[in-house]
Amino acid sequence: MVNVIDNGARNRTNMMPVGIKIIDNKGDVAHTAKTDLDTNYISLESKWFGSSSNNTGGGTGGNTGGGSTGGNTGGNYHDDSLADGEITQRNFEWGGTDDPTKSNTITFKDAQGSKFNGNYDGIQLLGHIQKTVITNGVAGTVTDLPLNFDVKNVVKSGCYTTSASYPIYINNSSINVGSVASVPIIGTGENLGGKNIKAPSISLTLNADMTLTLTHDKGYNNDGASPATGVEYQFIVDTISTYSVQKPVSQLPVNMTLANGEFMDDVTLSGVGPFFENIDNGLEIDVDPYIYDDTKGNLGHQRVLLSDINLPTKYFLAKEDLINSNNTSFIPSTYDISKITNTIKFYNLGESGWNTAVTPSPDFVPVSVEKSFINVGLGKITFNDAINFRYSGNYGQDTSVIWKYKFKILTVKTWKGE
Known part of the structure; x- marks a missing residue:
């Protein structure tokens, strides 16, 4: 870019357009093109x-x-x-x-x-x-x-x-x-x-x-x-x-918190447009380090570390996927839970809260990821997830029972993108 030294010339330069819009016969914006700051050209x-x-x-x-x-x-x-x-x-x-x-x-x-x-x-x-x-x-x-x-x-x-x-x-x-x-x-x-x-x-x-x-x-x-x-x-x-x-809208700052708490399903996001127009690149979703027993439709008395099944605590949802009524998977398709060989550790809920003692259970094995998608709504997202476990039966447990575990969402923020 040209280095303008003269103040008057600089002021005139600052008034130059940074891009153009092409308007159709209805007065709507049909196309936009921005100035390439490396060449000063508009393509x-x-x-x-x-x-x-x-x-x-x-x-x-x-x-x-x-x-x-x-x-x-x-x-x-x-x-x-x-x-x-x-x-x-x-x-x-x-x-x-x-x-x-x-x-x-x-x-x-x-x-x-x-x-x-x-x-x-x-x-x-x-x-x-x-x-x-x-x-x-x-x-x-x-x-x-x-x-x-x-x-x-x-x-x-x-x-x-x-x-x-x-x-x-x-x-x-x-x-x-x-x-x-x-x-x-x-x-x-x-x-x-x-x-x-x-x-x-x-x-x-x-x-x-x-x-x-x-x-x-x-x-x-x-x-x-x-x-x-x-x-x-x-x-x-x-x-x-x-x-x-529509006309461009102002974008929310990067890393702005849109939801903060403990959510198992619906997460209403504060400050976002209904079609996520003001989210620049997407959403960053932080989840609890544990998944929780939800076998009977209520949070149970056991939880399992995500690290034991080789899953992260941070997920990203690109803006292009933030389409109303769209279901988008948040666990990669390459993930294969059947190959997990780690010993699963239980953390039990006692009268005084979650204990810190670890109960290894080589008899408790992951079975499948039944579902792992996020449904996009108008200004909100909904987690639909279930990770299934069962007992192997070595100690006389009922092997037909599938134990379902769910994610707990803690924070949703605007994402800066890759």
Whole structure:
């Protein structure tokens, strides 16, 4: 950035815009772009100008750059629109299994009238990349990669980097019966440096019965040989929600306490907007070091250390997942409680309170994580969790009884993000 020495020049510089907003014919903000302080440039996407919302074309793009999502998306908002609170009214409409090997027709949770999604500005898509290793044309290991949105295409280890707008926003004007809205997930990806490269894409078709059909076009990065060696990529849709656009709102400070106490289920958060518009990056949730026996629907007389089953006391919920009526898991899918070999220790509740003496019980074994998700409401979250244990029966106990243990939430704060 230029170092302005003259006071008058400095004052004029301070009056220069830090970004721009493009207004649609209704006076609403259609797009925003901020000044790059490293270059003093404001970057505008070419698709914002002169393109028809009925255009079903658009290139699929390469896996090596570019900033346009292309296709018939009719206007997308960059990631900071969500962080700045411009995106609101995100209501969960669909979540489930999106099979990339076929077209999948989905039905929205809320009934659709004659005008699809008529109460909102559009739909938002969240998803991930499914990566398949290909060796001499033969498919091998399949893994999931989270998307990393970066307009500068900076590679992030363990992620698929995209310069296309993410989350994906598709205006209602682009979703007409029989038309196809296609969104290529362009970007550097994993930057594998292959000779033959193509970006994966997802296409959406609105049907006459107001269902939506998802169609996948796989991407790849390989050596160009026949048969090829490299990887294939598919964009998998995880969640579809509504969205509307509003003016940006002030964000709450980082590490601000929103709830403090002891909560087993519902946690109402103080100071947050109904759709979490004023939460910059997400929520940080601190839980008690113990989980508590809740077998009979009431807090029982035993508790178990989370550290004994290799679970942390701090969890994070990203803003993109703070969608009304959305259920999001807080225990990683890679966690396998059946592999826990630690001796479980009981802490019993006596007449004078919880004792400090430890009662090891090699006969008490973890069985399963029955459920571990957070339901997002309007300005609140609800824990739905149950970790199951049972006795092995070595000492004559009833092995058919499943003992359910629950988390206790202590503090919820605004999260600074990664």
